[in-house]
Amino acid sequence: MKRVYVNEDWCLGCHLCEYNCAFANSGARDMVSALKGKAIHPRIRVEGEGDITYAVSCRHCKDPLCIRGCISGALHKENGTVCIDRDKCVGCLTCVLLCPYGAVLPGPDGAAMKCELCLKNSCGEPACAAGCPNRAIVYEEREEAK
Amino acid sequence: MKRYVIVGGSIAGVSCAEGIRSRDGEGEITLVTAEPVSNYGRPLISYYLEGKTDLRRMSWRGEDFYERNRVNIRHATAAEKLDAAEKQLTLSTGEKLSYDEICLCTGSHPFSPRFEGLETVEHRFFFTTLADALALEETVTKESRVLIVGAGFIGLKCAEGLKDRAGSVTVCDLAAHAMNANLDGDASAILEKHLISNGLRLMLGNTVTRFEGQTAHMQSGETVDFDVLVIAIGVRPETAIFAEAGGDVGRGIKVNERQETSLPSVYAAGDCTESLDVSAGEPGVLAVLPNASMQGFCAGVNMAGGGETFDKGIKLNSIGFFGLHIMSAGTYTEPVYEEVTDTGCKKLFAKDGVLTGFILVGDVSRAGIYTALIRNRTPLDTLDFETLKREPSLLPFGRAYRAEKLGGAV
Numbered sequence: 387m388k389r390v391y392v393n394e395d396w397c398l399g400c401h402l403c404e405y406n407c408a409f410a411n412s413g414a415r416d417m418v419s420a421l422k423g424k425a426i427h428p429r430i431r432v433e434g435e436g437d438i439t440y441a442v443s444c445r446h447c448k449d450p451l452c453i454r455g456c457i458s459g460a461l462h463k464e465n466g467t468v469c470i471d472r473d474k475c476v477g478c479l480t481c482v483l484l485c486p487y488g489a490v491l492p493g494p495d496g497a498a499m500k501c502e503l504c505l506k507n508s509c510g511e512p513a514c515a516a517g518c519p520n521r522a523i524v525y526e527e528r529e530e531a532k
Numbered sequence: 533m534k535r536y537v538i539v540g541g542s543i544a545g546v547s548c549a550e551g552i553r554s555r556d557g558e559g560e561i562t563l564v565t566a567e568p569v570s571n572y573g574r575p576l577i578s579y580y581l582e583g584k585t586d587l588r589r590m591s592w593r594g595e596d597f598y599e600r601n602r603v604n605i606r607h608a609t610a611a612e613k614l615d616a617a618e619k620q621l622t623l624s625t626g627e628k629l630s631y632d633e634i635c636l637c638t639g640s641h642p643f644s645p646r647f648e649g650l651e652t653v654e655h656r657f658f659f660t661t662l663a664d665a666l667a668l669e670e671t672v673t674k675e676s677r678v679l680i681v682g683a684g685f686i687g688l689k690c691a692e693g694l695k696d697r698a699g700s701v702t703v704c705d706l707a708a709h710a711m712n713a714n715l716d717g718d719a720s721a722i723l724e725k726h727l728i729s730n731g732l733r734l735m736l737g738n739t740v741t742r743f744e745g746q747t748a749h750m751q752s753g754e755t756v757d758f759d760v761l762v763i764a765i766g767v768r769p770e771t772a773i774f775a776e777a778g779g780d781v782g783r784g785i786k787v788n789e790r791q792e793t794s795l796p797s798v799y800a801a802g803d804c805t806e807s808l809d810v811s812a813g814e815p816g817v818l819a820v821l822p823n824a825s826m827q828g829f830c831a832g833v834n835m836a837g838g839g840e841t842f843d844k845g846i847k848l849n850s851i852g853f854f855g856l857h858i859m860s861a862g863t864y865t866e867p868v869y870e871e872v873t874d875t876g877c878k879k880l881f882a883k884d885g886v887l888t889g890f891i892l893v894g895d896v897s898r899a900g901i902y903t904a905l906i907r908n909r910t911p912l913d914t915l916d917f918e919t920l921k922r923e924p925s926l927l928p929f930g931r932a933y934r935a936e937k938l939g940g941a942v
């Protein structure tokens with residue numbers, strides 16, 4: 387399947403992916419009204435310090451611990467993509483306790499939130515990759531580990 | 533075509549069916565469960581009372597799970613006798629099921645010590661099933677004074693769920709601290725303050741010595757008048773049919789890392805089992821939902837001829853009360869990091885060069901990075917632990933690790 391891949395050598399630490407993510411998932415039509423003066427809640431986060439920066443978002447694992455441990459059954463797979471039914475989520479954050487990459491995040495409304503590859507918002511493909519100026523984030527098909 | 537039987541239709545049982553179907557699309561699966569209703573997230577029963585979910589959203593894998601996975605489901609049916617030599621299971625209906633592989637996912641049952649006068653209490657409940665929650669919903673009114681015996685996570689979740697439905701909620705426990713089994717004194721103190729400021733009455737280091745109708749006589753000499761009683765002292769693995777069949781039982785059904793028991797072709801998974809806790813280096817009852825699901829899946833794969841292992845089991849728990857998040861994991865060995873404020877705390881424990889446990893109250897973000905270290909027994913000298921102690925992130929793991937995880941499929 388197509389996934390988001392990150393190459394930290396090319397990451398500029400510009401945080402544009404975070405803004406594009408927050409905008410894509412805001413449901414708003416223009417970026418200014420979606421983000422200006424607001425606390426943003428992106429599902430991808432740039433980590434690191436000094437010269438080392440890189441973006442972290444859901445890896446859509448083959449056997450995701452978050453889905454196994456979800457007490458409400460809100461987390462599930464749809465054609466390989468790990469999705470969350472935020473209406474079912476009760477906000478216990480067991481997924482946050484289990485994700486080895488720190489890629490599932492507590493959302494502002496209490497429910498957990500995570501990258502769903504922009505398949506469910508108007509973007510249609512990951513906004514983080516589409517907007518990355520240095521191709522440090524790409525969305526493509528690669529050989530899968532067995 | 534193989535015949536599989538699963539006993540218990542909750543988290544472990546449903547995950548077992550998923551495990552079987554991940555390898556065997558043909559075999560015949562029969563799932564026998566005492567529950568009258570389709571699978572639901574058991575921990576959701578307090579959220580149901582709180583109004584944060586409803587019956588429709590509580591289904592864990594969906595009402596159509598059995599149909600989609602071609603599972604013959606037998607609700608409201610108990611397994612009564614296991615004959616491992618004959619590979620036969622006798623049901624409460626008198627029917628006998630023959631199997632090639634069977635998995636016991638019988639979970640746990642609530643436990644109550646003998647309280648003098650308990651039989652004089654009219655409205656008394658346990659809090660482990662949807663039926664319990666529905667009965668409480670029916671009984672508790674805005675005037676009800678609720679007394680909960682047990683300040684573990686089940687008792688406190690029940691208290692949170694009932695808080696806005698009842699007149700008052702009192703929780704007592706013999707232990708001096710709330711969630712004594714999961715937390716230490718510092719973390720409990722923060723939690724207790726938070727619970728009290730949200731309107732619960734706590735009586736800790738104090739429990740009921742006897743009941744007299746609607747009055748509880750406490751160890752301290754005080755009395756508590758109540759209308760509704762909930763006993764939430766603890767749960768015990770449900771091992772009866774396995775023990776009667778001659779299987780090896782410790783505190784739970786003993787299983788190896790393939791979820792096999794001492795009896796041939798008999799597997800077990802979830803709250804009914806005792807298995808290796810890798811953070812303690814000894815067996816324990818790891819009775820939380822994620823383990824039940826992982827063990828059930830592992831058992832299912834192996835029943836269908838696979839080679840899956842569940843060898844990273846630890847105790848872990850993520851829970852919230854009135855907006856305060858609390859996480860705990862593993863075994864509290866030697867403290868290696870500590871941060872305590874009025875509203876939050878963080879403690880890390882390590883031994884023999886690996887992280888063995890943690891407690892987080894308040895800020896819980898990216899806690900899974902710590903959990904993975906415990907589960908994988910990652911040698912701490914292979915990463916920058918000083919940085920990681922302060923804040924969980926992938927930075928301390930180094931470039932190669934990140935290239936593999938963020939630049940590859942996992």
Ligand SMILES: Cc1cc2nc3c(=O)[nH]c(=O)nc-3n(C[C@H](O)[C@H](O)[C@H](O)COP(=O)(O)OP(=O)(O)OC[C@H]3O[C@@H](n4cnc5c(N)ncnc54)[C@H](O)[C@@H]3O)c2cc1C
Pocket residue numbers: 457478480539540541542543544545564565566567574575576577578609610611612637638639640659660661685686689770773801802803804819820821822824848849850851
């Ligand atoms: C109020 C509450 C809150 C909780 N909160 C959390 C939480 O926040 N996080 C967390 O990780 N865990 C939590 N837990 C624990 C979690 O619910 C359990 O770990 C999990 O449900 C275990 O799943 P299981 O399938 O092993 O057993 P169970 O869920 O106990 O299911 C066992 C099933 O087997 C059936 N059964 C038993 N004996 C027989 C028989 N002889 N024949 C037929 N059927 C039988 C029972 O009817 C039941 O359906 C909570 C539990 C409770 C009660």
